[in-house]
Amino acid sequence: MPQFPSLLELLMPLFWVPAISGVTEEFSPECPGASVLLGAEGGLGDALSTHNLHLCGPCSSVLDVAMHLAQSGRLMVWDSVLASSQWAGRGQLRRSWISEPGNLFTAWRLPVPPPAWGGLLSVLAGWVLCTALREGGVEAQVKWPNDILVAGRKVGGILLEEREDILLAGVGLNLVSHPEERDLRKDRACPAGALTDLWPGEPLFRRWLRLVNSAQLRYRAALSESTPAEFSRSIEPMLAYLGTAVHVGDHRSLVRGLYMGLCPDGGIVLRTDEGERVLHSGSLGPEE
Secondary structure: OOOOOOHHHHHHHHHOOOOEEOOOOOOOOOOOOHHHHOOOOOOOOOOOOOOOEEEEOOEOOHHHHHHHHHHOOOOOOOOEEEEOOEOOOEOHHHOEOOOOOOOEEEEEEEOOOOHHHHHHHHHHHHHHHHHHHHHOOOOEEEEOOOEEEEOOEEEEEEEEEEEOOEEEEEEEEOOOOOOOHHHOOOOOOOOEOOOOOOOOOOOHHHHHHHHHHHHHHHHHHHHHHOOHHHHHHHOHHHEOOOOOEEEEEOOOOEEEEEEEEEOOOOOEEEEEOOEEEEEOOOEEEEOO
């Protein structure tokens, strides 16, 4: 018989608030075992952070916890939540996200950008994280609109959720394991992979702080120093499948063409037999 979470487990994010840890404060999570699972039982040590980090034990979704904290005034802009595991993680199109312990599951609160950036937010979040990964020696790429690839394999994904003035980026990265082929959707665009060589031996919270501190600087710089049109051009070297034959589809249609780039509104540009098409939703994959 399949095992389903209890009612208490489903309601946990509504009643349990993890402790806040900053630059000088020690980790003291209210969820027993969270600090051990996340490698923070000894405190922050010399790990510098420009934001507050909330530790979370097993939860339905780290985005659920983060939204609850943000709505109650306890998750400020640039703060993040790091969970040890999820039983109802979600990805693009509300698909389930397989959440094996040891991998990274986090939600990061971002400042709401000017409206002109709205369509590019997923790509922007992917770009700042891929750039941070490259600083760690990983040649990461952005797969439109919200996936992270390394050597053609999906190692992570990003899901944005926005309510009123709260913008959250849910980030999942496979650090120690990835789903087996039999557990993936048959219509998946690419195989799964893991970042097993990314800062090996470091606890999860330290690896996240490395990524988020770099990503914060680049997010700020992109919004203050460029326009959506400039950004959509500058990101091209990091786009997976750019200049190759691809398809973009959903449950209604499938469009094939040559991947030409991105529009300032976040749409993907394909050169098809009928001319150029701009698509704003769907799953991108390479033509075989």
